[in-house]
Structure formats: structure tokens, C-alpha cells
Amino acid sequence: MARRVVIKQGRRKKKKRKKQQEQPKRVDKCLVAWAGDLAAARCVNDFISRTGCKAIVETGTYKGATTAWFTTFGLPVHTIEKNHEFISVARARLAGIPNATVHEGSSADVLGSIIGELPRPVLFFLDAHWEDYWPLQDELRIIAEGGHSDACLIVHDCLVPGRSDLKGDISKGVTLNIEMIRDAIAAIYNGSFHVSYNEASPAHVPGILFVEPSP
Numbered sequence: 001m002a003r004r005v006v007i008k009q010g011r012r013k014k015k016k017r018k019k020q021q022e023q024p025k026r027v028d029k030c031l032v033a034w035a036g037d038l039a040a041a042r043c044v045n046d047f048i049s050r051t052g053c054k055a056i057v058e059t060g061t062y063k064g065a066t067t068a069w070f071t072t073f074g075l076p077v078h079t080i081e082k083n084h085e086f087i088s089v090a091r092a093r094l095a096g097i098p099n100a101t102v103h104e105g106s107s108a109d110v111l112g113s114i115i116g117e118l119p120r121p122v123l124f125f126l127d128a129h130w131e132d133y134w135p136l137q138d139e140l141r142i143i144a145e146g147g148h149s150d151a152c153l154i155v156h157d158c159l160v161p162g163r164s165d166l167k168g169d170i171s172k173g174v175t176l177n178i179e180m181i182r183d184a185i186a187a188i189y190n191g192s193f194h195v196s197y198n199e200a201s202p203a204h205v206p207g208i209l210f211v212e213p214s215p
């Protein structure tokens with residue numbers, strides 16, 4: 001009798017392990033990439049599927065967690081980081097992932113050198129900050145100068161209207177919000193674009209601004 005129970009438990013464990021293996025990798029990884037914010041991961045997932053982007057560029061790699069998550073879409077992923085120590089960590093993490101390219105340098109400079117080579121439309125995930133120089137305005141200017149009016153943008157750490165519990169990045173005492181970058185975004189899309197946010201996210205996670213060409 002006891003033997004039969006052991007066998008049943010073994011089967012149950014095997015079944016559970018099989019079910020875990022069947023979970024899409026992207027969901028597993030979002031626990032690291034989006035700090036456990038499944039709603040944000042879902043938003044980005046839907047955005048990428050809906051907009052049909054052909055390449056992803058991330059500015060601000062840090063340790064490559066979100067880069068790794070982006071590679072699961074099977075698109076070419078370029079990530080740009082200026083801090084040499086973070087570059088080493090990210091390169092180790094992304095080694096052997098053929099669709100990931102790690103660029104060392106300041107985001108605006110590197111963007112300028114690769115932007116003409118990318119399959120379009122491009123999704124730009126703009127997340128380079130933490131330093132005195134905040135490159136966001138320059139990144140947006142380079143995207144506009146590159147003529148990427150079909151691009152999609154995700155701006156991380158941006159205030160979300162009506163959700164004061166979501167976090168925005170603060171630079172020199174100012175918290176990032178769309179008004180600070182509206183003109184630079186308008187220059188990319190010749191004035192007409194559509195914005196949305198991660199409104200379904202739980203409290204106290206970063207706000208995320210999504211921008212795409214007007215339908």
C-alpha cells in the first residue's frame with residue numbers, strides 16, 4: 001500500500017515538472033526582466049506582437065536581463081551600455097544567444113552608427129539613465145534624424161497620467177513625464193502619434209510609456 005502511494009507521488013512530481021517545462025520561457029524571465037511586473041511584461045509582449053517590429057534596440061543594458069527577455073521574440077536585439085563593468089556582466093549572460101549584440105559606448109553615439117543598418121520598423125526601448133548626462137533627448141533626436149517615422153518607442157521610468165503610484169526617473173529634480181519629451185517624439189512622427197501606458201501594473205513599479213505611429 002505504502003509503495004503505491006510513493007509511485008503515485010513520483011508520477012505527480014513528474015507531471016508537475018513536465019508542466020513547468022512547458023511554460024513559455026518569456027514568462028519565466030519576466031520575473032527578472034520586469035521586476036516581477038507581469039502586467040508590464042504582457043503590455044510589452046502585446047505591443048511587440050501588434051506593431052510587428054523587425055528589430056529591437058535597448059539603450060542602457062545594465063546586466064542584460066531585459067535584453068535576454070527581448071531575444072525570446074527571435075528578432076535581432078541590439079543593446080547599448082556605457083559602463084564597462086556592466087558590459088562584461090551582460091556579455092557573459094548573453095553569450096551564445098545569436099540574435100543579441102552588445103555595443104559598448106554612449107547610447108546616442110552608438111545609435112547614430114547603427115540606426116541606418118536596422119531592419120524596420122524598429123522598437124526602441126529607451127532606458128539609459130542614472131548619470132548626470134541623461135541621453136533620452138539625444139536618442140529621440142537621432143531616431144527622428146534617421147527618418148524612423150515607422151518606429152515604436154518604449155520609454156521606461158516615465159510618469160503615468162492618473163497613476164501617481166507608478167514611478168518615474170528623477171534627473172536634476174525633475175521626474176520624467178511625456179511633456180518633457182513630447183516635442184522630440186512629435187519630430188519622429190511628423191506630429192501624429194499614439195501613446196499608451198502600463199496602466200494595469202500594480203502600485204510602486206516603474207511607469208512605462210508606449211509610443212507608436214498613429215493608425
Ligand SMILES: C[S@@+](CC[C@H](N)C(=O)[O-])C[C@H]1O[C@@H](n2cnc3c(N)ncnc32)[C@H](O)[C@@H]1O
Binds near residue numbers: 059064083129
Ligand atoms: C535602469 S538601467 C538599465 C536597465 C536595463 N535596461 C534592464 O531592463 O535591465 C540604466 C543603465 O543605463 C546606463 N547608461 C547611463 N547613461 C548611459 C549612456 N549615455 N549610454 C549608455 N548607457 C547608459 C547605466 O550604466 C545603466 O546600466
